[in-house]
Amino acid sequence: MTRADVAIGGVVAVVFGVMAWQATRMAYGTEFAPGPGFMPLWLGVIGAFLALALAVRARGTTGLPPAEPRAEPRVALSALGIVVVAMAAPVTGLVLALAAYLVFFTLVIERLRLRVGLASSAGTAVLVYLVFERFLNVPFPVGPLGF
Amino acid sequence: MEILGQLGLGFSVALTPQNLAFAFAGALVGTMVGILPGIGPAAGIALLLPVTFGLPPVSSLIMLAGIYYGAMYGGTLTSVLINTPGESASVATTFDGYQMALQGRAGAALGIAAIGSFIAGTLGVVALMLAAPTLADVAVLFGPPEYFALATLGLLTIAGLGGSSATKALLAAVAGLALATIGADPMTGSKRFTFNILELSDGLEFLPVAVGLFGIAEVFANLATPVRLAPIRASLSGLVPTWQDWIVSRGAILRGGLIGFVIGVLPGAGATIASFVAYGVERRVSKHPERFGQGAIEGVAAPESANNAATAGAMVPLLALGIPGSSTTAVLLGAFVLYGLRPGPLLLTEHPDVFWGLIASMYVGNVMLLFLNLPGAPLFASVLRLPYSVIAAGILGISIAGAYSLQNNLFDVWVALAFGVLGYLMKRFDYPAAPLVLALVLGPLLEMSLRQSLTISHGSLAIFVTRTGSAALLAVGLIALAGPALFSLIRRSRNT
Numbered sequence: 030m031t032r033a034d035v036a037i038g039g040v041v042a043v044v045f046g047v048m049a050w051q052a053t054r055m056a057y058g059t060e061f062a063p064g065p066g067f068m069p070l071w072l073g074v075i076g077a078f079l080a081l082a083l084a085v086r087a088r089g090t091t092g093l094p095p096a097e098p099r100a101e102p103r104v105a106l107s108a109l110g111i112v113v114v115a116m117a118a119p120v121t122g123l124v125l126a127l128a129a130y131l132v133f134f135t136l137v138i139e140r141l142r143l144r145v146g147l148a149s150s151a152g153t154a155v156l157v158y159l160v161f162e163r164f165l166n167v168p169f170p171v172g173p174l175g176f
Numbered sequence: 177m178e179i180l181g182q183l184g185l186g187f188s189v190a191l192t193p194q195n196l197a198f199a200f201a202g203a204l205v206g207t208m209v210g211i212l213p214g215i216g217p218a219a220g221i222a223l224l225l226p227v228t229f230g231l232p233p234v235s236s237l238i239m240l241a242g243i244y245y246g247a248m249y250g251g252t253l254t255s256v257l258i259n260t261p262g263e264s265a266s267v268a269t270t271f272d273g274y275q276m277a278l279q280g281r282a283g284a285a286l287g288i289a290a291i292g293s294f295i296a297g298t299l300g301v302v303a304l305m306l307a308a309p310t311l312a313d314v315a316v317l318f319g320p321p322e323y324f325a326l327a328t329l330g331l332l333t334i335a336g337l338g339g340s341s342a343t344k345a346l347l348a349a350v351a352g353l354a355l356a357t358i359g360a361d362p363m364t365g366s367k368r369f370t371f372n373i374l375e376l377s378d379g380l381e382f383l384p385v386a387v388g389l390f391g392i393a394e395v396f397a398n399l400a401t402p403v404r405l406a407p408i409r410a411s412l413s414g415l416v417p418t419w420q421d422w423i424v425s426r427g428a429i430l431r432g433g434l435i436g437f438v439i440g441v442l443p444g445a446g447a448t449i450a451s452f453v454a455y456g457v458e459r460r461v462s463k464h465p466e467r468f469g470q471g472a473i474e475g476v477a478a479p480e481s482a483n484n485a486a487t488a489g490a491m492v493p494l495l496a497l498g499i500p501g502s503s504t505t506a507v508l509l510g511a512f513v514l515y516g517l518r519p520g521p522l523l524l525t526e527h528p529d530v531f532w533g534l535i536a537s538m539y540v541g542n543v544m545l546l547f548l549n550l551p552g553a554p555l556f557a558s559v560l561r562l563p564y565s566v567i568a569a570g571i572l573g574i575s576i577a578g579a580y581s582l583q584n585n586l587f588d589v590w591v592a593l594a595f596g597v598l599g600y601l602m603k604r605f606d607y608p609a610a611p612l613v614l615a616l617v618l619g620p621l622l623e624m625s626l627r628q629s630l631t632i633s634h635g636s637l638a639i640f641v642t643r644t645g646s647a648a649l650l651a652v653g654l655i656a657l658a659g660p661a662l663f664s665l666i667r668r669s670r671n672t
Contacts, residue, residue, distance in 0.1 A: 030341065033605050041347065048354060048369075055368065061634045063627045065361035065368055072357065076350040083343050094604060100400035104600060107396060107572075111593045114576060115586050127576055131569045138399065139565035149566040153573035160577075165230055167581040 030087040031094060038084025042077045049073025103138050110134060122172025124162070128154035179305065186532030190540050195238050198231075199537045202239035203544045206246020207552075210262045211254055211559050212567060217247035217263070218504040218613075219390035223571065225383060225511055226578035233515035234530045238537040240511050244504055245297060245487040245538065248447060249545045252289040252480055253556055256282050265447035265483035268455040272468060272475030279471050283553075287415035288425050288473055289480040290549040296433030296481030297542040300488030303437050304495075305535050311496035312521040318497075320628035321639050325649035326499050327622040330443035332653035334502070334611050341606070342657065348602070349611035355380055356619020363627060375587040382510040384579040385616060388592040389609050390507070391575035393599025395568045400604060402564065415550050421473050428458050428474035432481030439482070440489020442656075443501035447486035454482030488538065495519050495531060499618070503610040506617040 052073055055066030097103075110130045117126040131153055135146035158176060161167040169176070189195060209220035220243045228236035251266030256273035269289065276285040318326075331353075335345035358369045359379025370376040417425065432454040439450035458478035459468040468475050493499045498520030500506040512519050523531050549556075579592035602609050615622075633639035641647045 031605070034344075037605060037607075041351075045350075045354070051369065055366065056364075062631045063635075065364050065366045067627065068623045069354070069357045069368060072350055072354045076347065076354060079343060079347045079350060083341075083347060086343065094606060095401070097400055097402060103399045104396045104597075107399065108593060108597055111392070111572075111576065111589070111596070115589045115593070118586060118589075123577070123580060127573055131573060134572060135565060135569050139568065141563065141565050145563070145566065149569045153570050156570075157573050157577040160227060161581055165227065165581065167577075168584055169577075169580070170586075 030083075030090050031092050032087065032090050033093055034087035034090070035084045038080045038082075038087060042080035042084065045073045045076030045080060047073075049077065107134060107138055110138075118170045120172065122174065122176055123169040124154055124158045124176045125172050125174060127157060179309065182309075182528060182532045183305065183536060185528060186534075186536030187539075189234060189529050189533030190238065190536035194232075195235055195533070195537060196540065198235045198239040199242050199541045200544055202242020203246040203249075203541050203548060205239075206243035206248075207250035207545065207548060207556060208559060209243060210247035210250020210252075210266070211556055212262060212564075215394055215567070215571065216390065216504070217244045218386065218507045219394055219571070220247065221504065221507045221511065222383065222386035222390050223574045223578055225386075225507075225514070226581045227574075228511075229514075229581065233517055234533045236515065237508075237511060237530065237534055238541075240508060241491070241534055241538065242541045244508065245484060245541060246545055248297075248480075248483045248487055249290060249293050249549050250556065251483075252286060252293075252476075253553065254560065256285045256289070256476075257557060258560065263447075263483075265451050265486070266479070267448065268451040268479035269476055271455065272470070272472050275469065275471035276473065276476065281471065281473075283415045284417055284421055284473060285476045286553045287550060288417045288421055288477050290415075290546055290553075291417065292425065292429040292432065292477040292481040293484040293549075294542050294546040295429050296436060297484035297488065297545075298539060299430075299433045300437045300440070300485035301535060301538045301542065303485075304488040304491050304538070307441070307492050308496040308531075308535075309524060311492060312524050315497050315521040318521075318645065319643075320625040320632065321643050321646040322649065324622060324625035324629055325640060325646035325653070326443075326497060327618040327625065329649045329653035329656070330493075330499055330501060330618060331611060331615055331622075333443045333656040334608075334614055336657035336659060342661065344607045345611045346657075348607050348609065349615040352612035352615025353619045353622065355385075355612075356616050357623070362620055362624050373587075375583075375585065379620075380591065380616070381582055381588060382507075382617065383514065383582045384588040384591040385595045386507050386510060386613065387575045387579050388595025388597075389599040389613060390503075391571050391578075392592060392596025393603060393609070395571050396596060396600035397603040398564060398568060400600075415553060417473075425474050425477035427461075428454075428478040429481045431457060431461070432478035433485040436482030436485030437489040440486030440501075441492045442489075443493055443499060446490060446502040446504075447483040450482040450486040450489075451479035454478040484542075491534075491538075495523060495534070496521065498523075498621075500614060503613045506610075506613045509617055 049070055052066045052069035056064035057066045058064030114126045114130045131150035135141045135150050162169050209215055221240045251263035252269055254260050254262040255266040255269040256277050259270050259274040261267045273285045331349045335342055335349050435454045436450040455478055458474055459465045490501050490505050493501050494505045500509045579588045582588050629639050
């Protein structure tokens with residue numbers, strides 16, 4: 030356990046608390062037949078209890094799990110890139126958005142050599158296009174270039 | 177005799193040219209998945225699942241199962257050559273496999289691993305063939321309390337045995353159950369936690385969740401703690417074990433196979449624990465335990481045999497009861513459901529072609545893997561020269577396209593991304609993902625059986641302890657949860 034578990038336990042306890050509170054708005058059921066609110070309520074209570082227990086047990090611990098320097102910004106940028114893909118795909122087409130993201134990922138995040146990065150990005154995008162759109166007939170959002 | 181007849185039906189399904197090709201593809205992809213650290217069989221199956229849409233269900237399942245057991249063969253290569261297990265189930269193989277490679281015996285280590293895997297894997301399939309129908313016959317008698325107890329047993333076992341902290345594992349399991357409540361209530365149809373989002377009306381789709389947790393999260397986690405592949409220059413000659421190697425290893429293979437199958441059947445235990453137990457047992461029964469860790473060939477044979485037999489064992493509760501015992505079998509269950517099939521006692525009677533076709537394909541797949549892995553080892557070793565970043569780009573591309581293709585909807589890409597980030601954070605802060613996935617899959621069954629049980633008993637929880645089956649299963653679950661903590665307490669009190 031690390032000191033992060035105190036914060037994680039606290040946040041997760043709040044989430045489960047909200048879940049339990051929301052569940053009280055659903056029918057709990059009759060005396061003999063549990064309703065739709067039965068399971069969420071108990072899960073909320075148990076989850077909040079476990080999260081608090083975790084936070085309490087982690088009190089007094091120090092440090093964080095080791096990671097590469099600048100790991101978090103790189104993960105955040107990679108995730109943000111997928112957000113951009115999902116938002117841009119209806120306009121540019123999924124394959125093009127994906128190809129652009131992979132170029133960004135391989136060259137900026139992973140810092141591959143230009144040729145390797147471009148080749149792997151283009152290769153993956155072409156593979157995705159051939160397998161999903163051509164072979165499986167998945168109707169990807171189409172952009173101005175026709176794919 | 178009846179089993180032989182059914183097996184004949186299975187082989188008539190598995191030996192069609194199309195299914196042979198899919199078994200081979202599964203074995204090949206599984207081997208690659210096993211070789212590449214940072215991508216496990218659960219990820220491999222989740223990523224390949226969208227590609228199999230449109231194929232006959234039995235062909236798809238044959239391929240996906242091939243990935244599962246193929247990964248156990250592939251994981252050996254990295255354990256031996258770079259001291260980095262491709263799979264958690266191959267960690268124990270590094271202890272002696274890498275030492276053998278340093279001594280110039282990498283070929284012998286890989287050879288005995290492939291042969292041991294083949295023998296134990298095949299024996300495991302024989303045991304699966306005998307055990308699954310018997311268990312399915314018993315399971316026909318199960319009512320809601322027994323199914324609730326079974327699902328609970330699965331979750332408690334995986335929480336107790338699955339990670340460094342039982343509290344974290346339990347929390348992950350409760351989170352998975354909570355996520356399973358999203359969507360329409362299974363009994364009344366009323367909406368729960370949908371936040372007026374239409375796409376959540378039927379609940380969270382399993383595939384984008386699995387793709388996020390096992391595909392995208394793995395790539396993100398690798399950015400934080402990169403996989404460094406640096407194969408040693410080892411000779412891969414002498415892949416066929418010598419007579420002396422065989423004499424030393426044969427007992428280890430049989431014991432490993434037996435241990436692997438039994439542990440594989442237990443929900444939540446799986447191939448990783450099986451391989452460690454087999455290694456430990458082998459060291460204990462050896463006349464020369466001091467050789468272990470120094471390059472003992474039986475230290476490679478035992479865990480490799482165990483992890484292959486465990487995959488067959490893990491298929492027993494999945495096929496006979498519809499209860500997965502690990503994240504990989506949970507993804508496989510998700511695949512069954514996507515194809516409109518429900519594993520469990522009725523699978524045998526309603527879809528015997530799928531049940532027996534899958535079992536027969538495992539015999540065939542094990543033979544294929546033996547011939548793939550013995551002469552193919554040098555070729556597979558060359559895969560390790562590929563930069564992980566290139567593989568990561570492939571994983572991300574297939575993850576995004578695969579998530580989209582489920583319902584041709586970008587919402588599933590958002591779900592995959594959300595679970596990718598969640599999966600990354602869970603890895604970063606040491607929360608196991610397996611209980612969450614298992615709970616997400618078992619959640620609907622657990623809730624339905626709990627509510628049906630309480631309706632039958634007029635609200636009394638006593639129904640779970642007054643029925644022998646459910647009481648026994650819950651007791652085993654509690655022992656599995658509390659057992660590790662109790663053992664360490666007892667050990668500590670003995671030491672003081």
